[in-house]
Amino acid sequence: MSASIITILGQFEQKAWSTPDSVAVVCVDESVTYRELSEQATRVAHALVDAGVRSETLVGVFLDRSVNLVAALLGIWKAGAAYLPLDPGYPPDRLAFMLEDSNVGFVLTEHSLAGSMPSTSAQIICAEDLPGQTPGHRSLPIGPAADQLAYVIYTSGSSGKPKGAAICHGGLLNVIRAISEELGLGVSDVVLASASISFDISFLEMFLPLITGARLHIVDRLCAADGARLIEALRTSGATVILGTPTSWRLLLEAGWQGSPGLQIISGGEVLPASLVRTLSGMSKAIWNHYGPTEATICATTELVRADEGKVTIGRPLANVRVYVLDQDHQQVHSGEIGEMYIGGAGVGRGYLNRPTLSEACFLLDPFDPMPGARMYKTGDLGRVLRDGRLEFLGRIDGQVKIRGFRIELEEIEEIIQQYDDIQSAAVQAVERGADDYRLIAFVVSRTEKPLIGLKEFLRKRLPWYMVPSEFITVEALPLSPNGKIDRRALKDLHIKPAVVDQQSVEQPSDEVEVTLKAIWEALLKVSPISISDNFFELGGHSLLAARMFAEIERKFHRNIPLSELVGNPTIRELAARIRHSVRDGDWPGLVTIQPGVSSLAPLFVVHGLGGSLFSFRALAAELGPDQPVYGLQRPPRIAAGKNRPTIRALAAKYIEEIQAIDPVGPYNLAGHSSGGIIAFEMAGQLRNSGREVKLLALLDCDYPAEPSVRSPSAGRLDTGLRGARHLLRRCLEEGMSVVLKRKFHHEKIKLRYRLLRLSPHTSSFHPRIFGMEAYLALSAKEYVPQPYGGDMVLFIAEESLEMQPRFGAGWARSVLGRLEMLEIPGTHQKILDLPHVTRLAQEFQKRIHPPQAALNDTLAACSID
Numbered sequence: 001m002s003a004s005i006i007t008i009l010g011q012f013e014q015k016a017w018s019t020p021d022s023v024a025v026v027c028v029d030e031s032v033t034y035r036e037l038s039e040q041a042t043r044v045a046h047a048l049v050d051a052g053v054r055s056e057t058l059v060g061v062f063l064d065r066s067v068n069l070v071a072a073l074l075g076i077w078k079a080g081a082a083y084l085p086l087d088p089g090y091p092p093d094r095l096a097f098m099l100e101d102s103n104v105g106f107v108l109t110e111h112s113l114a115g116s117m118p119s120t121s122a123q124i125i126c127a128e129d130l131p132g133q134t135p136g137h138r139s140l141p142i143g144p145a146a147d148q149l150a151y152v153i154y155t156s157g158s159s160g161k162p163k164g165a166a167i168c169h170g171g172l173l174n175v176i177r178a179i180s181e182e183l184g185l186g187v188s189d190v191v192l193a194s195a196s197i198s199f200d201i202s203f204l205e206m207f208l209p210l211i212t213g214a215r216l217h218i219v220d221r222l223c224a225a226d227g228a229r230l231i232e233a234l235r236t237s238g239a240t241v242i243l244g245t246p247t248s249w250r251l252l253l254e255a256g257w258q259g260s261p262g263l264q265i266i267s268g269g270e271v272l273p274a275s276l277v278r279t280l281s282g283m284s285k286a287i288w289n290h291y292g293p294t295e296a297t298i299c300a301t302t303e304l305v306r307a308d309e310g311k312v313t314i315g316r317p318l319a320n321v322r323v324y325v326l327d328q329d330h331q332q333v334h335s336g337e338i339g340e341m342y343i344g345g346a347g348v349g350r351g352y353l354n355r356p357t358l359s360e361a362c363f364l365l366d367p368f369d370p371m372p373g374a375r376m377y378k379t380g381d382l383g384r385v386l387r388d389g390r391l392e393f394l395g396r397i398d399g400q401v402k403i404r405g406f407r408i409e410l411e412e413i414e415e416i417i418q419q420y421d422d423i424q425s426a427a428v429q430a431v432e433r434g435a436d437d438y439r440l441i442a443f444v445v446s447r448t449e450k451p452l453i454g455l456k457e458f459l460r461k462r463l464p465w466y467m468v469p470s471e472f473i474t475v476e477a478l479p480l481s482p483n484g485k486i487d488r489r490a491l492k493d494l495h496i497k498p499a500v501v502d503q504q505s506v507e508q509p510s511d512e513v514e515v516t517l518k519a520i521w522e523a524l525l526k527v528s529p530i531s532i533s534d535n536f537f538e539l540g541g542h543s544l545l546a547a548r549m550f551a552e553i554e555r556k557f558h559r560n561i562p563l564s565e566l567v568g569n570p571t572i573r574e575l576a577a578r579i580r581h582s583v584r585d586g587d588w589p590g591l592v593t594i595q596p597g598v599s600s601l602a603p604l605f606v607v608h609g610l611g612g613s614l615f616s617f618r619a620l621a622a623e624l625g626p627d628q629p630v631y632g633l634q635r636p637p638r639i640a641a642g643k644n645r646p647t648i649r650a651l652a653a654k655y656i657e658e659i660q661a662i663d664p665v666g667p668y669n670l671a672g673h674s675s676g677g678i679i680a681f682e683m684a685g686q687l688r689n690s691g692r693e694v695k696l697l698a699l700l701d702c703d704y705p706a707e708p709s710v711r712s713p714s715a716g717r718l719d720t721g722l723r724g725a726r727h728l729l730r731r732c733l734e735e736g737m738s739v740v741l742k743r744k745f746h747h748e749k750i751k752l753r754y755r756l757l758r759l760s761p762h763t764s765s766f767h768p769r770i771f772g773m774e775a776y777l778a779l780s781a782k783e784y785v786p787q788p789y790g791g792d793m794v795l796f797i798a799e800e801s802l803e804m805q806p807r808f809g810a811g812w813a814r815s816v817l818g819r820l821e822m823l824e825i826p827g828t829h830q831k832i833l834d835l836p837h838v839t840r841l842a843q844e845f846q847k848r849i850h851p852p853q854a855a856l857n858d859t860l861a862a863c864s865i866d
Contacts, residue, residue: 044076079141183208230251295363296377297346324368412467511576521549591662596629606633633658688791797825798829825837
């Protein structure tokens, strides 16, 4: 094959020959034709060859987005070399590492930038010093071959050390050509380019138009992070294609973008929410969702997303690309089953530069490809193949652990610990301390012998509570594997000693109540000594241990304390105060502080589900940020037997009294999960009828009350058929059989009591000790008839609920007279309140509670995209 059909350079040269006077690139006030761009690239190539550049020599490119940048990349290829992108906006330390690690011999830059480049032994070549005319008497090397190195691009490593992915020409052309054909690009198209050169999406922006004869319009760095300027660039450029992340689309929307009917949108780099698709679908010609790691050349799959499909997937593989979903034995899993995604075919990179061991671990022989030597890339991403053949992305698996529903990146915690002055190095592991009891343990190498007094407080200010280790262990050195990484398996074999603790920093109990609580905590948590100011959850506590602890409290103090009290009083000091000042069960308040936040922000009030616990809302509060006040309404305290049983309307009225003690005037933000959504709905109606404003009413996986039966707090819709069994099996595989079966047993117990209650002739009276509070609440929810509600409402529906019942929640349209939004959230009935899915919930809540703050957060996120 000739170079003209096997590389991007060959495709571009064909266009420069066939349409020489067409405009190729526009940037600010400068524009060049295809012929002028080719000539400029040729001058770059000659200068590089004269300097000693040869085939596959790596040339650094330290240039801002400009015409010179595009010419430099093409010129490097004309010289037979490969390029290493170096973004001038990157931190100097990161640039210095890339220059040293790659051992790059040449760097193309400009005089204005050369002074800001880190020290390097590479030869510096400035664009201004290139010859003004193309030499006519010297020939250049023959165009690069398909298997020749095109570029090396650095991507973040799981160990915190960046690694250079080496990509070849053939794979790059395959991706660019495939996407071009999907989009149907032609000479009349304009591609707007805004990405950093250090991210491979920028190559997609640059080369898509240049192989089709279209126009490339480059915006500067400031424009890319400014929504208003980006809107103006879209208008003035006449762009027909734009690439970006969901964060960048939100940036545009918040800046007032009204859409462009002829614009094709390509989204990648982040999960594309269905709600954003619905917003953008009426504002553009088409929306494409792309997925692919850097190591597999920019993009591996694509999907033309439609707003009416509900589920947003990553689509199907590009032409000549294959994606496998495999189990731990590298066997393909069945359709619908979860596994790790591997990418084969065209686009699989050469490996990591100067990292043979890492390359061998991630770039494997492809057992499904008959071509000798074919390889596949291990992505570290979870996914599954749907019935129609499309792929669904389900998050990362490497570098993560899951503890009580929270997915946690261990490397992130280690990086923050190592920022503490007295720590030389650190490794964090999830260690099992008992059945279903995992803790985060930090192994630290300290520079001094003095106690690590301020370490925990240091971490609390920088990490969410669930990422702060519960134990710290000092070691002389961390074990390393042959490739220099921490050997995590060897950590458990270390001869360990407890971290040095300053005994004066441990606040001692002041009375018998605190002494007793301290003993209970130390026995359950297996941590000693414990300070009376230590947080139960930060010590490794969770709902199962809390239940055991409250059983001990009832036995020792003869107090039946609601479990949710621990959410607002997580220390021995606070919990002891609650025990001392309560004389009987009915004294426990219904309102619990989940997160105090700041008084200037409108609080969010969340209502318990059938189980009455507020534990599940702690992750949502954490994701909303420490400034957002969040209060929970827990199940009412035990009511004397024989009285009328509580109705939904009576509970709502009681809860309104509670929230108005905190906020007497509103406007109010209300949310409820499962049956708690029904109570929140009734509260909203009563508040509006009394003349109060309800700003947000959010129901979390709450079906219309006239239609559901009692449902499991964790298992989604009850279904005894094959579909229900399949979902139960999947949850057992994902969460662990013991956890799921315990929940299932608890649900079946509630279900039995509910049925007995319905058969009882005394349903109007109240006997909670016989039937249990859950059964009464379930009966009240079943009998509740919603009245018309004149406000707006948003219903978040768990993905599994829709799979089990496609019309889940549709009945709410009968009672909501305002705007009814129905948004799908990945996960099960209970897991939508766990990471990573709760992050999406928090984002949607922020948009509705504090729109200006949400817009600012999106802008900052867009500006921080590397």
